[in-house]
Amino acid sequence: MLAAAAATAIIPLLMCYKIICWWEYDKSKHPVVKPLLCYTTPGSDWRVVANNINIEFRSVDKVCIPLTATSKFVATETWLIRVTQYGMNAVKQRDCSLVATATDSYALSTTGEDEVQYVNIEAIPSRPDVNQFSFRMTTTALREIQSRLRDPVRVPEHISLLPTVIERFVTVFKHHVEQNPVYYVDQELEQCIGCMQNMADVKIDRRCLPVPPQLEAIAPPPCQQCNCRVLWCCACVARWWAARAAGGAGGAGGAGAWLAARGSCPVCRAVFCMLDVRPARPRPS
Numbered sequence: 470m471l472a473a474a475a476a477t478a479i480i481p482l483l484m485c486y487k488i489i490c491w492w493e494y495d496k497s498k499h500p501v502v503k504p505l506l507c508y509t510t511p512g513s514d515w516r517v518v519a520n521n522i523n524i525e526f527r528s529v530d531k532v533c534i535p536l537t538a539t540s541k542f543v544a545t546e547t548w549l550i551r552v553t554q555y556g557m558n559a560v561k562q563r564d565c566s567l568v569a570t571a572t573d574s575y576a577l578s579t580t581g582e583d584e585v586q587y588v589n590i591e592a593i594p595s596r597p598d599v600n601q602f603s604f605r606m607t608t609t610a611l612r613e614i615q616s617r618l619r620d621p622v623r624v625p626e627h628i629s630l631l632p633t634v635i636e637r638f639v640t641v642f643k644h645h646v647e648q649n650p651v652y653y654v655d656q657e658l659e660q661c662i663g664c665m666q667n668m669a670d671v672k673i674d675r676r677c678l679p680v681p682p683q684l685e686a687i688a689p690p691p692c693q694q695c696n697c698r699v700l701w702c703c704a705c706v707a708r709w710w711a712a713r714a715a716g717g718a719g720g721a722g723g724a725g726a727w728l729a730a731r732g733s734c735p736v737c738r739a740v741f742c743m744l745d746v747r748p749a750r751p752r753p754s
């Protein structure tokens with residue numbers, strides 16, 4: 470009883486003491502002010518640094534990634550900031566390198582994808598007075614921030630990031646296309662007009678059977694013949710297909726449902742299904 474009473478008195482007293490500690494010496498011991506003091510120039514005040522961060526934070530260019538329910542990572546034009554429940558880390562982008570140190574994957578995720586991977590990232594400041602800190606985010610979030618950082622997060626060779634859903638879909642799509650009969654072309658194959666990197670290697674050629682007349686009323690409209698030349702590589706057709714399927718009704722079912730959707734020729738708009746994408750090869754002489 471006595472101990473409980475003492476505890477109820479001691480905890481608020483300790484809390485008040487802590488708050489007084491934060492407030493004295495111009496709040497220089499406050500956990501949010503501490504990281505800013507490293508960047509205070511002589512004769513100036515930490516409030517100038519805070520104001521600079523505030524201005525950048527209001528910009529549309531900042532990225533804000535929630536790390537947990539109570540912490541987040543913010544990258545503004547010049548600052549990298551981690552805000553947690555009881556403190557804050559702030560370092561200028563030019564004074565810091567970000568390195569991925571480990572990854573771990575889970576089979577279930579809240580975003581509906583079948584696998585989610587987290588990356589641990591270490592922020593290593595080049596200034597001795599700034600504290601090193603670490604945080605973890607999903608590989609998807611990492612890809613999102615990479616292009617917005619002054620120096621992208623370095624990913625050492627021994628760490629392999631999970632391919633994106635689209636990259637994985639391209640692999641599955643290619644596998645299915647290879648099972649369709651080869652379409653031989655007499656002229657030489659040209660460069661893909663989509664990526665300008667790979668050789669064009671697929672022909673959209675209708676192979677699926679027409680819908681029986683009794684089912685015509687309920688079946689989707691039949692596929693159409695595409696008369697375009699061999700213009701695209703398989704990866705470009707797969708990405709085009711995925712973009713269309715993800716935007717349509719198939720989007721909810723994830724990459725598995727995308728295969729059951731149908732694509733349309735990027736040039737002539739002819740509708741085609743998975744059976745109609747044939748690998749194109751030069752005719753053997």
Ligand SMILES: [Zn+2]
Pocket residue numbers: 661662663664665666667701702703704705
């Ligand atoms: Zn291509």
Ligand SMILES: [Zn+2]
Pocket residue numbers: 673695696697734735736737738739
């Ligand atoms: Zn076409």
Ligand SMILES: [Zn+2]
Pocket residue numbers: 675676677692741742743744745
């Ligand atoms: Zn078809």
